[in-house]
Amino acid sequence: MALISIAILVVLGLTATAILLPKLIGILLGLVFRGVGWIIWQRTRSRHGYVIARARSEEEELRATQRKASTASLSRNGAEDEDWEKVESSGPGRIQNVNSSENNGSPSGESGRDADDWDGIIGFFHPFCNAGGGGERVLWEAVRATQTRWPKAICAIYTGDHEVNKATMLERVEHRFNIHLHAPNVVLLYLTTRKYVLSSSYPYMTLLGQSLGSLVVAYDAFTLLVPDVFVDTMGYAFTLALCKWLFPTVPVGAYVHYPTISTDMLASLDDKSGVQGINSGAGKGWKGKLKRRYWQLFAKLYGWVGRQVDVVMCNSSWTAAHIRTLWGAINKSSSSSGDGSPSSPAVVFPPTAVTELQSSIAVDAESEKTRQPVILYIAQFRPEKNHPLVLRSLRDFCKNEPATQPTLADHLHAYPDETHIYNLRLLAHELRIRDQTTFLCDASWPAVLSHLSTASVGVNAMWNEHFGICVVEYQAAGLICVTHDSGGPREDIVVDLGDGATGFRAETEEQFAASFEAALALPEAEKVAMRQRARRSAQRFTEEEFSRKWLEQVQKLVRMSKV
Incomplete structure (x- = not known):
């Protein structure tokens, strides 16, 4: 009996240790982190006050400069502006609070x-x-x-x-x-x-x-x-x-x-089509098993952190x-x-710059006459943007429509991958569409606006694009969208809101080529109607x-x- 009692006590002790030890370790780690945080806070507390004081000082300097400028302007303009004091300026150094107690729509009811x-x-x-x-x-x-x-x-x-x-x-x-x-x-x-x-x-x-x-x-x-x-x-x-x-x-x-890891990434390891991102089909063999297990463990860690x-x-x-x-x-x-x-x-x-695009670019029967058979892709030149898929689909499409001019633009990307761009140019040459394809690197906003106003179709080929700002820009500018049938473009952007389609979705190069052909072959009236539907859809993505x-x-x- 004594031995049994001792064994029971040992088991209970080990069980209690197994349950309590992780909690104790967690508590100790928590105390350590809080202690380190307190030290950091103590060391930076004076800087916190300095940052606030510096901001207030810059504010006063700016106001003084504005007062001098206003006084000088009044002296030049004379008495005709005697009522200027009744108008409060909202110039470059001042922010108007549009969320007043009457219109802020605050769910908390704060004034x-x-x-x-x-x-x-x-x-x-x-x-x-x-x-x-x-x-x-x-x-x-x-x-x-x-x-x-x-x-x-x-x-x-x-x-x-x-x-x-x-x-x-x-x-x-x-x-x-x-x-x-x-x-x-x-x-x-x-x-x-x-x-x-x-x-x-x-x-x-x-x-x-x-x-x-x-x-x-x-x-x-x-x-x-x-x-x-x-x-x-x-x-x-x-x-x-x-x-x-x-x-x-x-x-x-x-x-x-974009989630650092997703269930779609795990599923792509078993993809046999080769279209689900850069890790498509990478789950084979012992390396694939290790990658899968590593991703599964990381997903759990990522979830705990989140x-x-x-x-x-x-x-x-x-x-x-x-x-x-x-x-x-x-x-x-x-x-x-x-x-x-x-x-x-x-x-x-x-x-998205919806308001600017809609005010700068007209979409009607008259503007349709200025649209060219140009297929525009605005995206950073990175592997996940899948430019090769676009180039291969354009090769198939251009066999029947040689007059089409594809344009691939990278809008102000601060860190371009020159090797990747070179490989894309080489691929265009191998596909025999080099003379029809234009690459714009580090394109300025005015240049992008110019292309948005004259192109006819906008494309996005990234698998599981998290949102797709360029797709919204296409819609706001009146382009007919052809996007990958996944991610944000499928869930939120290129959707039927009840009054008809706002674009096309595709997955394979054959589907993209067919969508290009369908978009450009639409009767003029239907083209204008689809462009206008897409533009109305883009109102959901304004800065406001x-x-x-x-x-x-x-x-x-x-x-x-x-x-």
């Missing part, structure tokens, strides 16, 4: 004064903020919306673009995106560790390497400044979890452009569905209500819609920071 009074620091983690792509448009539009809602708040951007100062950066933002920001309340904090998130640094296990590398960069960011609210706008979810571990009282938010985030926004229904699956609470049913939690992320479509939905979610983080 405009309460919203305006928040004067904390929102940290935006975006190490490549000078890249000039769609993700950067989201960042700067988010900064503009934040400044409009909370004029006293300071937007601190963590960036690795050391070659650009604030004045040059804001000038580029205005030139590239037509977004004007209030300079005193924008602060650039320069990271020295950005190299740790470059994919080129990790030839193997790239996903894990970049994710762990982002922790190094995030630590670098926090040693520069601990913000009152921390938002990642590039997709580095691990940085948000680190912020929560170090500073539990700092609210964190994520704007997810559940630490307070507010989650996704750029499309496709992205939200994957995040809901990966980040949703374990053993709980995921909701699709879109309340901004990890289990139910809010869909906030990225801002993005700002409204962005503020609905960020307002939750601001409330948390107040508490």
Whole structure:
């Protein structure tokens, strides 16, 4: 009996150890992280105050400059402008708050004064903020919306673009995106560790390497400044979890452009068609089994990290569905209500220059006469954009329509892959469409506008494109879209809203070629009708819609920071 009792006690002891030890380790690690966070906060507290004081000083200097300019202008213009004082200027140094207590539509019922009074620091983690792509448009539009809602708040951007100062950066933002920001309340904090998130640094296990590398960069960011609210706008979810571990009282938010890993990526390992991304069919053999297991384990880690985030926004229904699956609470049913939690992320479509395009480009029977048989592809020259699929489908199509002029444009891509571009030109030569194909590298916005106004068809061939800003630009400009039948274009953009088709979807090169032919063969009246339907559809993706939905979610983080 004694031996049995001892055995029972040993089993109970081992069971208790197995249950309690992980919890104890978790508690100890939590205390360690909080201790490190407290040290970082103590060291950077004075910088927090300095950043605020510097912003207020720049604000006063700007106002003084504006007052002098106004006085000088009044002296020149004479008494005819004696009523000028009755009009409050909203010039380049001033942001009007469009979300007053009458019209802000705030779900919380906060008054405009309460919203305006928040004067904390929102940290935006975006190490490549000078890249000039769609993700950067989201960042700067988010900064503009934040400044409009909370004029006293300071937007601190963590960036690795050391070659650009604030004045040059804001000038580029205005030139590239037509977004004007209030300079005193924008602060650039320069990271020295950005190299740790470059994919080129990790030839193997790239996903894990970049994710762990982002922790190094995030630590670098926090040693520069601990913000009152921390938002990642590039997709580095691990940085948000680190912020929560170090500073539990700092609210964190994520704007997810693309899940780091998805169930579609896992499924692509077994794809036999070869069209599901660059890892299509890579699940064969022992290397394929290792890759599958590695991705499965990483997906679990990614899901655990994502559940630490307070507010989650996704750029499309496709992205939200994957995040809901990966980040949703374990053993709980995921909701699709879109309340901004990890289990139910809010869909906030990225801002697109819809208003500018619609005001610049006419779509009617008269403008149809100026459209040329040009097929336009606006995309960064990267492997996942699948330019070879477009070129091969154009080879098939151009056999019957030799007059068609395909144009492949890369719009202000800051880091072009010259080798990849060379290989695409070589492929066009091998397919015997070199003379009909135009490559535009680092195309300016005026050049893109020119092509959008004269082209007839817009194409996007990326498998599982997370959203597809270029597709929305096609629609707003009146092009007939031919997109890959997957991801954001299928779920949100090239959809029938009840009054007819807004474009074509395809998967294979044969289907793309057939869609090009069908689009260009439409009767003129139907072409105009489809262009106009697509243009109406694009109204769902304006800057105003993005700002409204962005503020609905960020307002939750601001409330948390107040508490």
